[in-house]
Amino acid sequence: xxxDPSRQDPAIESSIxxxxxxxxxxxxxxxxxxxxxxxxxxxxFAEGVxxxxxxxxxxxxxxxxxxxxxxxxxxxxxxxxxxxxxMSREHAVHTDEQGFDNQVIIAYWDDVxxxxxxxxxxxxxxxGAGLEPSDYGRWIEAVTPEARGFETLYSSNTFPEGAARMxxxxxxxxxxxxxxxxxxxxxxxxxxxxxxxxxxxxxxxxNPGIVRVExxxxxxxxRSGQDWSLCDDAERASYFSHVEPQLKAGMDFLTTxxxxxxxxxxxxxxxxxxxxxxxxxxxxxxxxxxxxxMERWAESHPTHVAIFRSAMTFLxxxxxxxxxxxxxxxxxxxxxxxxxxxxCHAGTGMLGARRPLGTATPGTRI
Amino acid sequence: xxxDPSRQDPAIESSIxxxxxxxxxxxxxxxxxxxxxxxxxxxxFAEGVxxxxxxxxxxxxxxxxxxxxxxxxxxxxxxxxxxxxxMSREHAVHTDEQGFDNQVIIAYWDDVxxxxxxxxxxxxxxxGAGLEPSDYGRWIEAVTPEARGFETLYSSNTFPEGAARMxxxxxxxxxxxxxxxxxxxxxxxxxxxxxxxxxxxxxxxxNPGIVRVExxxxxxxxRSGQDWSLCDDAERASYFSHVEPQLKAGMDFLTTxxxxxxxxxxxxxxxxxxxxxxxxxxxxxxxxxxxxxMERWAESHPTHVAIFRSAMTFLxxxxxxxxxxxxxxxxxxxxxxxxxxxxCHAGTGMLGARRPLGTATPGTRI
Numbered sequence: 001x002x003x004d005p006s007r008q009d010p011a012i013e014s015s016i017x018x019x020x021x022x023x024x025x026x027x028x029x030x031x032x033x034x035x036x037x038x039x040x041x042x043x044x045f046a047e048g049v050x051x052x053x054x055x056x057x058x059x060x061x062x063x064x065x066x067x068x069x070x071x072x073x074x075x076x077x078x079x080x081x082x083x084x085x086x087m088s089r090e091h092a093v094h095t096d097e098q099g100f101d102n103q104v105i106i107a108y109w110d111d112v113x114x115x116x117x118x119x120x121x122x123x124x125x126x127x128g129a130g131l132e133p134s135d136y137g138r139w140i141e142a143v144t145p146e147a148r149g150f151e152t153l154y155s156s157n158t159f160p161e162g163a164a165r166m167x168x169x170x171x172x173x174x175x176x177x178x179x180x181x182x183x184x185x186x187x188x189x190x191x192x193x194x195x196x197x198x199x200x201x202x203x204x205x206x207n208p209g210i211v212r213v214e215x216x217x218x219x220x221x222x223r224s225g226q227d228w229s230l231c232d233d234a235e236r237a238s239y240f241s242h243v244e245p246q247l248k249a250g251m252d253f254l255t256t257x258x259x260x261x262x263x264x265x266x267x268x269x270x271x272x273x274x275x276x277x278x279x280x281x282x283x284x285x286x287x288x289x290x291x292x293x294m295e296r297w298a299e300s301h302p303t304h305v306a307i308f309r310s311a312m313t314f315l316x317x318x319x320x321x322x323x324x325x326x327x328x329x330x331x332x333x334x335x336x337x338x339x340x341x342x343x344c345h346a347g348t349g350m351l352g353a354r355r356p357l358g359t360a361t362p363g364t365r366i
Numbered sequence: 367x368x369x370d371p372s373r374q375d376p377a378i379e380s381s382i383x384x385x386x387x388x389x390x391x392x393x394x395x396x397x398x399x400x401x402x403x404x405x406x407x408x409x410x411f412a413e414g415v416x417x418x419x420x421x422x423x424x425x426x427x428x429x430x431x432x433x434x435x436x437x438x439x440x441x442x443x444x445x446x447x448x449x450x451x452x453m454s455r456e457h458a459v460h461t462d463e464q465g466f467d468n469q470v471i472i473a474y475w476d477d478v479x480x481x482x483x484x485x486x487x488x489x490x491x492x493x494g495a496g497l498e499p500s501d502y503g504r505w506i507e508a509v510t511p512e513a514r515g516f517e518t519l520y521s522s523n524t525f526p527e528g529a530a531r532m533x534x535x536x537x538x539x540x541x542x543x544x545x546x547x548x549x550x551x552x553x554x555x556x557x558x559x560x561x562x563x564x565x566x567x568x569x570x571x572x573n574p575g576i577v578r579v580e581x582x583x584x585x586x587x588x589r590s591g592q593d594w595s596l597c598d599d600a601e602r603a604s605y606f607s608h609v610e611p612q613l614k615a616g617m618d619f620l621t622t623x624x625x626x627x628x629x630x631x632x633x634x635x636x637x638x639x640x641x642x643x644x645x646x647x648x649x650x651x652x653x654x655x656x657x658x659x660m661e662r663w664a665e666s667h668p669t670h671v672a673i674f675r676s677a678m679t680f681l682x683x684x685x686x687x688x689x690x691x692x693x694x695x696x697x698x699x700x701x702x703x704x705x706x707x708x709x710c711h712a713g714t715g716m717l718g719a720r721r722p723l724g725t726a727t728p729g730t731r732i
Binding site: 026027029030031032033034153178179180181182183184195197198222290292294295296298299300302305306308309312313316327329365366 | 392393395396397398399400519544545546547548549550561563564588656658660661662664665666668671672674675678679682693695731732
């Protein structure tokens, strides 16, 4: 994009906070003269924060979610209120491709030591260790990325969502690094000097009982959300007619065929209250072999090109649309990941991780 | 894209020839493990070649092309047969947005010194210096990029087109650097160490008579073609129903509104024989403020996203389609460009160059 003089705002800033800025050995994709064509924002965590924590605490049963599973989820929610518990917690639900209902608590900490103490104390209760066999499953998927290995992007700077709720430094001003493919990597502080290439394969043990999946270095995780609660009726109708069907198709592809392009697991979830009532907010949560595989899908795969095109058309047709978009991405080392499953079906999250199988999507990219 | 074991061909090679390979200060966008999802090829020029030459020699008049203009074009064609003339020459035609017909000779040299001698001797005759005022215009647009500042990409390795006709080293084997956005830059030898940022603005003098446009450093030029001569009837029908209309719309956008995104000039041309009869081959020829602006349009602009999506859909629906795609890109310094116009309308090629005006195309890119 060429510089637009009207948008050469002196207040534009880097998504990378000053205290993580180093001499790049890997240049940014955007040139120095690049000015983004519309505003977007990141958030700032406290300067002393070394790592962030995002834990997904799930229960599942054949749909509809069983009473026992709901009780288990409520118990997890209560544990979050204990000492060293998360700064922020929220609910989401989804019915997975095997017809199981999942209810999930998403919990965030900006203090990895507090999380460590909390988790050590409550792991057995969370995963259900020592409980009698039951009709429902429990699962934990938690990542503890370095703050340098975490980045965020928001279309609005007024409603903190997800990881933004632990950002004590609030929203940034308008950032430079967005509006082009490759901007995700340009926003990641660690990518100033690190190619973030994946190392190794996930190992999924086949033991009975509680199963812990062994991941690998530089796995990438994205939570990417949309909130239509502020849309007017016309915007909402347009979103559900034109954008959401493409988004759903892309999410279904990642869930069922993602292994072919490096996506280990994907859930297309809807935010909910503690009683399972859905809110006007959804998100995709996916786990990837590498940041590069995630980039490739977003920029090149027919299913995401369709999403991207429908979103652009929507945003152009609905000037000033109040659809709010949010995005948070972590690249994590092997020891910054924890995946554990008890009595879950074999396709649950990282339990279903398979190595890339290859695919072919012709179409010239320059 | 994740490595596909079935495509880990040991014969895969870099688009960058060995003698131009240097230690990168600017890493490739593709990781070392990247294997492209389908085959594509570049071409090899002779090792001793320092620069390549691509000259567009045009005539124009209000449509239909006047007899005098046709005679002038035939004269240019004859000059090409003289000593030090081009290795390859071909014809193309297009009716521009002002309703003028243009007939163009596209001439290639792999010897910039021979071109220099030839051009010095014939410049006056080519541009019509000293001729009486006439009802038609003449124009010259020529670039002489370093071989290091030139890259090619072809979907097929059997039919040399355009710049491939001066590639005495023939086609490469399957190359690695394609199938992802940013691959163009990864194929350019000079981009191993150079960000190729644009410097300066074009200057379009308003003097009467012959006008020479002053360009700037790191301007980028692309010729991007499609050939449907080998398609069967169903493929051809699908191409013209689904792909070509999107291509046409994108070309029209670049021609009429390209200035907003850094495109100085664009022509959507059809190859032809010397009598103006069209062949089953077309191409876009465009001049850009920077390689980055060209990249941005291709990956992000609604008009090109539409082209890309329609092409992907076509290629998926027509497995083994015999549509042949070709692409050649040059990034040139100020003194590697020559733009001259005699009696042409003000929107002709670089005569109509305007500086970027800025635009806004929302839609989240990661």
